[in-house]
Amino acid sequence: MARRSLLWILSLAALIVAYTLVARAISRPDVVPPAEDIAGAFAALLGRGHQLPASDMPAHHHHSSDQVDTLTQEGVTLQASLAVTTARVLFGLVVGLPLGMLMGLLMGWSRRADDYLHPIYVLIRSVPPLSLITYIMLWLGHSEAHRLIPVVYAVAVTAVIPTYHGVRDVAGKYVVAARSLGARGRLLLIKILLPAAAPAVLGGLRYSIAIAWMTAVGAEMLMAENGMGNLLVGGGMWSSRLQTRSDPAVIVVGILALAAAGWAMDMLARTVSARLTRWAT
């Protein structure tokens, strides 16, 4: 284990050194920002750079760019953006998972339901959730709904198949055994079906989390005035998005923050799954 963590640290250090060397060699901070620019953008986005105007600190390197200026003027901070996106991801999971699991449960449980619902599910699954944004907006207006619904949709669609397989392929024999022991209804659902399907469902959970992050950030990039997607495209009105040149330092900070948040949520999901399915493995 110690050897492993040592390798981790060495490898990460190598990554940073290699990056710094490449940045030096190219020496185009507007294309490949050096590490100190990234640190500067990080500080600025935390809201610290805002309180200390550049002129007050002539001795220090102070990172500044159009994107950072726009963002700080709009009062956008990294922590607030991350909190908003995390909230959207969590909402998507909390609403989407039960929906998807319910559909998977129905399809896995009843052959008849599977026959009727499967073709409809394939249709639903095929539509990329981000392509629905504007249509949802027309129905529900310019509100939170068109950022949340795609996330819920994406999560629900990915949660169906693991539940379906868990119920149909894994739980089958236990259900037969439990029924012949006289179990019915709620008992069958709570004591047999859900636990038996749990490893498959929880295995799919990690994938749902990744999809939720991707969809939330994508939706925010397309149309939201807050969240990490908004931070990445540099704020501003939708019409001007992606037309102005971005600051790579901000994007690197955003990506690292998203990677860290995704990693943390994945770790949490793994810990929870391991606790919930202690009997397995």
Next chain:
Amino acid sequence: MPSLRVRRGAVALLALAVVYLIAAQVGRGRLPDRIWMGAHYVENVQLLPTWHSLAEEGAFLLESGILLDSVLVSSGRVFIGLLLGSLAGIVLGLLTGWGTRVESLADPWVTLFRFTPALALLPLYVVWFGYGEASKVLLIATNVAVITLLGAHHGVRAVPRVYLDAAASLGASRWLRFRKIVLPASFPSIFNSVRVAAGLAWVTIVVAELIDARMPSLGYLLALSGAYPRVPTMLIGIATVGALVLVFDLLALLLHARATRWMGRAG
């Protein structure tokens, strides 16, 4: 007589279509047609276009060639991105999964890569590769590479120990074990990741085609129909993307079935 399964499926799809048509008829004149877009009102919006206006719009999009050109251009981008991305992802995944030394060194990189939201790279790619074709294709390729890398990496890790031991004791070298055991045994997992990646490639293109948005492309068709807004075009665009995802997926399944005839049951 088609099987019960097929008949029930057809009934379900037909019911879905009928429900839509009834809703569209009922909704005509009752649903709002003047909608606040955040900055201004738009008039004459058909939230649920009738069968008639969908057909009319579809005929226009087909006759003008807009739809076909968009499909060809977008599919081309997805296809090239998928090809490049899976090639890179699978090679890296096999390397990190099978190479014991590479693996321990690459582990943190793989983790970092795994949690990088590929869509977030879009503004960075614009800075690096400009507004042209390269940014779009590379964004898809990166997204695909992340998924196929993980698929290959875990596929290799999940190869049952018994096969590797049996091959080793039959005298197989490391390279032969890789070719004859690891590759075929991890194939289902790798292939599955390519299938998933193909689906996400279509999600990516919808966003990627907003860089230097211009026709013909399905991403811009959707954006444009949203900006006006022109709901029949939007719905036809969504349906087209959905149909293409479905076609890619069916093709993949066909290939998969052919390549894994040895398996007891199609995965």
Next chain:
Amino acid sequence: MTANASPPLLEALDVSYTYSGLTPTRALEDLSLEVKENEFLAVLGPVGCGKTTLLRIFAGFLRPTKGSVRCAGSSIDGPGWQRGYVLQEQAIFPWMTVRENLEFGLLAKGVAPAARRAVSDQFLGLIGLSEFESAFPKELSTGMSKMVEVARVLATDPALLLLDEPFGALDAQTRARMQDALAGLWERRRKTVLFVTHDVEEALYLADRIVVLSPRPGKVKAHFAVDLPRPRSVETRFSTGFLAVKRKVWEATGPGP
């Protein structure tokens, strides 16, 4: 006293093996064992006595914590085709046809395709699967898959065969048929065999000599010579000689003092 004339092909000297972990498990303790050339030795012991550990040490996948193992005079380091190893688990390669499975060891040796084909033809005939040559293993029964695994190992012409409860997962009838097939195969191409099993009758029917292991940690508890005439058949199973040895072995393996 022919035993002293030929040196042992395979030997274990004071071998101990401990699985490390939170609670270290002693699997083998001071175990010594010899297998002579062309001998069919059965290692008999209850579940969990370290039989598989012993076989994996001989196969070269595990290194003894203490003691040494030698094959043909040189010490064993790592797996190799000279010691053909048939695993306890189903390890036929499901993505290869029956013929490709049979030829795999030869492919690893770098044998030319024509020569590989000749050998696989021969073994397909020997195990009676000629018409299944291009079938995938999913079409074979568990018993036949195991037979392919044994033949796959024999095809490389190893000096020694290590078999780990190859018929453990089969029903009694199939088991008896497979035992006959293995005995037949062995009588036609004599090999040194180390056969691990927990079934007394199987050990008696197949082996020249039986070594009984004690429960964990495994060490040699008793030796028995099986001087029954070959080829053996159903008659052998009910002969007085067979039943007499069976009683002795049974008593040695039983939960007695």
